Amino acid sequence: MTDTANDALDPADMREQYRTTELSAADLAPEPIAQFTRWFKETAENPAIHEPNAMIVSTATPGGRPSSRTVLLKHYDRAGFVFFTNYDSRKGAELAGNPYASLLFPWHPLARQIIVTGRAERVGRDETVAYFRTRPHGSQLGAWASRQSSVIASRAELLARYEELAARYPEGTQVPVPPEWGGVRVVPDAVEFWQGHENRLHDRLRYVRENGEDGENGETWRVERLAP
Numbered sequence: 051m052t053d054t055a056n057d058a059l060d061p062a063d064m065r066e067q068y069r070t071t072e073l074s075a076a077d078l079a080p081e082p083i084a085q086f087t088r089w090f091k092e093t094a095e096n097p098a099i100h101e102p103n104a105m106i107v108s109t110a111t112p113g114g115r116p117s118s119r120t121v122l123l124k125h126y127d128r129a130g131f132v133f134f135t136n137y138d139s140r141k142g143a144e145l146a147g148n149p150y151a152s153l154l155f156p157w158h159p160l161a162r163q164i165i166v167t168g169r170a171e172r173v174g175r176d177e178t179v180a181y182f183r184t185r186p187h188g189s190q191l192g193a194w195a196s197r198q199s200s201v202i203a204s205r206a207e208l209l210a211r212y213e214e215l216a217a218r219y220p221e222g223t224q225v226p227v228p229p230e231w232g233g234v235r236v237v238p239d240a241v242e243f244w245q246g247h248e249n250r251l252h253d254r255l256r257y258v259r260e261n262g263e264d265g266e267n268g269e270t271w272r273v274e275r276l277a278p
């Protein structure tokens with residue numbers, strides 16, 4: 051039986067009034083990574099937010115067709131925001147042809163979101179290997195078992211491949227890093243901090259990089275306020 055219009059939930063009736071404190075440019079850290087650190091800490095301390103490091107990564111084909119998915123942030127610093135994935139996946143292929151990405155942190159219980167846009171690059175192989183070694187044995191096997199984003203016949207096929215790998219690399223043995231698996235760093239050129247308020251009078255403050263993408267020392271950011 052299908053839902054009728056009457057018993058289906060109507061998203062048009064769903065409305066939240068955000069009761070939050072204002073965000074002004076004077077409150078912001080001098081650069082976006084320090085500001086991200088402040089908000090990330092507050093988010094991680096809030097029990098209402100499950101997986102505060104979950105973010106939506108959007109990529110696009112060279113022709114401009116976008117796609118999105120959730121991934122986990124695994125590292126960040128002044129160089130950028132890093133996640134790990136399969137380079138042969140849809141996102142990997144799109145980034146190979148068009149190396150720009152958007153990252154969105156949807157922290158709804160705090161009426162906050164952060165949006166990072168910038169150029170995406172592969173992290174060094176040593177960084178990938180170091181992170182892979184920290185993953186549980188089962189996740190290391192999982193990275194081999196799944197040719198991410200390819201069409202498969204059944205779940206049984208995936209499990210059979212996993213069992214085969216578990217027999218080849220039992221617990222306690224070193225699982226090699228799959229060549230097509232690794233980190234992606236998004237080097238921000240803009241970072242927007244969004245704080246929701248009553249009556250849709252939200253704060254949106256965006257850091258925009260002024261001196262290109264390189265040069266730690268020459269890094270300067272302009273902050274601009276956007277209409278909500």
Ligand SMILES: Cc1cc2nc3c(=O)[nH]c(=O)nc-3n(C[C@H](O)[C@H](O)[C@H](O)COP(=O)(O)O)c2cc1C
Nearest residue numbers: 104119120121122133134135136139140141142199
């Ligand atoms: C909470 C959550 C965390 C995830 N973390 C990752 C991750 O860190 N890396 C990853 O490759 N996929 C992760 N996934 C799976 C992706 O959303 C996606 O299904 C997969 O990467 C294939 O995406 P693609 O076909 O668009 O490339 C996660 C999914 C969820 C819901």
